[in-house]
Structures are given as structure tokens and as C-alpha cells.
Amino acid sequence: MKNTENPVVSIHYTLTNKAGEKLDSSIGAEPLSYLHGAGNIIPGLESALSESSVGDKLTVTIEPKDAYGERNEAQIQTVSKEMFPGIETIEVGMQFQADSSSGPAVVTITKLEGDDITIDGNHPLAGEQLTFDVEVMEIRSATETEMEHGHIHGAGCNHD
Template sequence: MQQANNGDKVKVHYHGRLRSGETFDSSQGREPLEFEIGAGQMIKGFDEGVKGMQVGDKKTVEIGADEAYGQREAGNLIEFPKDQFPPNMNPEVGQQLMLSNDQGQQFPVVVAEVKEDSVVLDANHPLAGQDLIFDIEMVHIEPKSRIIMP
């Protein structure tokens, strides 16, 4: 039977949870997740976890924070002046916002703290610093093409 390897396009069902048992994501009730192994579309630990699986295989993969979304970085906390918020906006702790950088790229942030004249925004990934556990079921493997087109 075909084993999943770098370059293969695969489809998997998964259930992701934290060490506490809390579910953070699942493909239950949705189409399986489709991606190419080794193409950088998935966190490193997930990519590595599916290698060697065959269609029908099920396994549990534990991924440390460094192989998932990395550690929380203090440098990803941004203090933003309140007077730069829209006048009708009252930021609250836990509120999710979009921030754009000098190149116009947008990225999600969460209000971490509201001070008198500023707001501290957290640009860390919500799962940064967390060890993740995935139950994975291999549904389909499309092998990497060995033919090179001119």
C-alpha cells in the first residue's frame, strides 16, 4: 500500500485538542483537510505526523509548541495609542481586531490590555505556546507525480 511522503497530496480527517482536552479544531462534519506534505501549508509537526501513514490508518500525534505555532513572543505585544483607533470604537480585552503593517498586509490581533492612553495588542497566534494533540485519519493519498513536463 502507498505510504504518505513529501510531495504527496493527502486528505485527512482530524481532531485537534490541547493537553487540557479542550478541542480547538476538527474536520468533523466537514470535508477532509487536503494539503501537500512538505509544502509548508501545515505546521511542521502535523506534516511530519502524517508521513508514513496509509489510507485507513488512524493515529494520535503530539506536537510540542516549537513544532506547532512556536512560543509566545513578548515582541508580538504592540502598544497602540488610543487616539489612533476610530472615535466610535471602545476596545475591550479579548476583542479580536485586524491590524495592517506598513506594507498593507493585514494580520489578526487580540486586545490584551486597555490603558488610559493606549491599548496593548497581542499579535501572537492564539495557539502559540501550546502543545497540540491531533487524532488523524488518512483518507486519501495522491502520489507526487514522477513525470517532469517540459
């Protein structure tokens, strides 16, 4: 079965950046499963897997625009510590959900200077060229419910 008509695809992958540093991997764990065609993974990887079959192995380098986008300096701002009521300890690297003009967003604390806190709304991998070494482990038909919901159902899914 080819990877068409919105199947559930399971892959093992290793993700590296342009410098060759390993950023993530599913090796030694469960494969990543996703509903193909539903936008559940970055566009460049989904496109590269469109004609794949079980057992295929490929290496795909994806430019930022087809991954997590280019870095947007407008997503970086300095706010007052008062914006974090009830949080006693704030450290660089912490992430918070915030309201943005385009809806809920995750921001990362990148700098602390007195009561000034710099937050970054860019995805941590924005602006990065990414390389995926992928092996297609399984392809199955999606259930009607998975198609309706736009994602796979399995471990960790808490609705029908």
C-alpha cells in the same frame, strides 16, 4: 501510495490542548486537504504524517516549537486608540492585520484601558502543546499547478 513526493493529503482531525479541551475538529465536515511538503500545516503534524497511508489513524502530541512556536512577549505591546482610525468600536478578541518588521501580521486585541489598547502578535495557539487525533482519508498526486503554487486547488481557490 505512501505520503511521499508532495502528494495532496486529506485528513480528518480533532485538535485538543494539554488540558484535553477540544479546540477544533473536521469531524462532520469536509476533511482538511493540504499539499504535503509545502509547509501548509504545522511542521510537527506534517512530519508525523510523512509515512502515512490511507486509513492510518494516529494520535500526535506536538510541542510548541513544532506547532505555532513559543509565546514571544515582545509581540505584545500597548498602542494608542489613534492607531485604529475610522474604527468606532474596538473589543477584546478583535483581530487586525498590521505591518510588522517581518511583513504583514495578524494582531489580536487582548486588553482595553481607556485609550490604551494591548495587542498581541502571537498566534492564539503559540506556547501550547497540541494533540491531534488524525485519520488519513485520501492521498492523491498533486497537479503540476498545485506544485507550482505550493498549495492545493479546490473549493475556495480563486486562481488557476
